[in-house]
Amino acid sequence: MEIVKRVKYRKNETLNFIHSISYGGELYNTFNNGFIFRGHSSSIYKLLPSALRKEGMIGTNLIKSDESIKIYGELLQIYRESQLLQQFYKNCDDTGLYIPFIDEKNLYYLLNEDRIASTFPPFEYWPPKDYYELMSLAQHYGISTRLLDWSRDLNVAIYFALSDYLRGKEIRENEYMTIWAMDGGSLELESKPLPLKIIKPRYHNNPNLHAQKGVFSLWSVLKKDIMDPIPTQDNSIRIIEKEVNDRPLDELLKEYIEEHRDLFKDVTYLYRFDFYDIKYQIPFLYNYLEKQKSTAQYLFPGYDGVTRYIKERKVINELMEDLYYGIKDTQNKE
Numbered sequence: 001m002e003i004v005k006r007v008k009y010r011k012n013e014t015l016n017f018i019h020s021i022s023y024g025g026e027l028y029n030t031f032n033n034g035f036i037f038r039g040h041s042s043s044i045y046k047l048l049p050s051a052l053r054k055e056g057m058i059g060t061n062l063i064k065s066d067e068s069i070k071i072y073g074e075l076l077q078i079y080r081e082s083q084l085l086q087q088f089y090k091n092c093d094d095t096g097l098y099i100p101f102i103d104e105k106n107l108y109y110l111l112n113e114d115r116i117a118s119t120f121p122p123f124e125y126w127p128p129k130d131y132y133e134l135m136s137l138a139q140h141y142g143i144s145t146r147l148l149d150w151s152r153d154l155n156v157a158i159y160f161a162l163s164d165y166l167r168g169k170e171i172r173e174n175e176y177m178t179i180w181a182m183d184g185g186s187l188e189l190e191s192k193p194l195p196l197k198i199i200k201p202r203y204h205n206n207p208n209l210h211a212q213k214g215v216f217s218l219w220s221v222l223k224k225d226i227m228d229p230i231p232t233q234d235n236s237i238r239i240i241e242k243e244v245n246d247r248p249l250d251e252l253l254k255e256y257i258e259e260h261r262d263l264f265k266d267v268t269y270l271y272r273f274d275f276y277d278i279k280y281q282i283p284f285l286y287n288y289l290e291k292q293k294s295t296a297q298y299l300f301p302g303y304d305g306v307t308r309y310i311k312e313r314k315v316i317n318e319l320m321e322d323l324y325y326g327i328k329d330t331q332n333k334e
Contacts, residue, residue, distance in 0.1 A: 003254045004270045011280035017273065018288050021154060027181075027271075034185020036150040036198065036215055039161030040178040041169065043274070047180065047249035049218075051081055051144040054246075073243035074226050078126050081145065085131065086110055088138045098205075100133035125195070125220040136201035136216060140209060147199065147216040148249065154181065155294035156212045158285055161275070166286075166296075166312040171279045180250075181271040184217065187253075193263070194256060195220040196249075207301045219252055221245070283320050286312075 009017050020027040038047070089110060092099050102110060106128055127135060127146065135145045151157055161177040184198040197218040203210035226242050245252075250270055257264050275281045289295050296308035 001266045002268055003257050004250050004272060005268045006272045006274065008274045008276065009281070011277035014275075014281045014284040017275075018284065031154060031181060032183075032185070033152075034183055035154075035181055036152055036184045036217070037154045037157035037182075038148070038150045038180045039157035039159065039163075040180070041161055041164035043176045043178065045178070047148060048246065049144075049146045049148045050139070051077070051146050052244065052246040074221060074245065077244045078221065081127075082110065084143050085134060085138060085145075088143050089134060100137065102134065103130050106130045123223070125222045127218070127220070132197075132199050132218075133201065136199060139216065140201070140206065140214075147218055150182070150184075150215050150217055152213040152215055153294070154179075155289055155292050156299060157181075159289055159294055159296075159299060162282055162285060162289075165278065165282055166315050168315060175278060177275040177278060177281070179273045179275070181273070182217070183267075183269045184215075186265075186267075187269055193260070195222060196253065208299070211299050211301050217249065219249060279319060279323065283316060283323070286316050 017027075019025050021031070022028060089099055089102075106123075110131075135147055139145045139147045139149070151160075157179050161179050165171060184196075187194060187196055188198055197220060199216040199218060201209065201214065201216065208214075250272070253270060257269065275285075286295070296312055297305040299305065300308055
């Protein structure tokens with residue numbers, strides 16, 4: 001059985017996918033309550049959280065421009081991430097906004113501006129569980145973190161796979177969309193040492209996150225993986241020369257399971273569905289979402305969602321009209 005299974009759909013195969021995820025279909029029966037889903041509108045997007053993407057990596061410039069601090073890549077990245085969380089936490093508190101509870105010991109580290117960048121946080125892994133709610137809140141409002149957005153609803157992932165095109169993105173001939181499905185529930189239950197964590201944030205006072213059934217995945221960084229425990233003569237800790245681990249989640253997961261086969265079942269834990277011939281796929285997928293009440297006015301409660309839907313429906317109508325006349329012209333030429 002493949003750990004990561006890839007399935008490709010081309011034009012005229014969209015209904016096969018829709019039938020498979022509908023009641024009684026093969027994928028409908030496979031995707032139990034533990035599965036979470038994510039949609040990408042482009043094949044260039046990877047399963048990487050915002051803090052570890054090249055365009056958003058917080059310590060990228062320093063790490064790549066100065067060889068003398070390159071060995072502290074992961075540590076510097078963690079330090080910069082904690083700095084952003086510190087700024088978010090303090091500014092929310094200063095303006096009277098809600099901030100999650102954080103244990104006193106962890107809070108001291110979070111708010112201590114004098115700590116040295118090359119010093120690993122006083123945790124066994126980064127980020128500590130105590131930070132999850134703060135990170136979820138910060139992530140939702142645009143702060144770069146190691147959290148990766150998912151949904152417990154497959155239809156939400158389908159919508160976000162289409163979303164860029166619904167806003168007018170050009171459809172390129174060789175491009176394809178991707179929908180990911182991960183059995184997060186089984187992964188967490190079957191192997192406690194697994195660095196993967198599934199985080200369900202609070203939905204209170206967050207109507208969009210609630211409507212989209214949002215959750216986050218996190219691949220933790222273990223202290224033992226980036227630090228050598230052997231002390232030096234000056235009683236400091238010698239640091240292993242390791243750069244930021246910016247490999248996508250599917251690669252990390254596959255490698256970990258292959259190295260710890262005895263801890264896992266022989267099943268597929270991650271599915272990747274690629275949709276080619278995008279302009280032919282979008283109308284069918286969008287019409288399916290309309291029937292499932294999973295379009296913008298439902299996923300973005302309020303006037304903004306209604307406005308989005310009206311604009312997106314216009315894009316779909318224009319695309320269908322373009323396809324209709326394109327097919328008609330081809331028939332006339334024949």
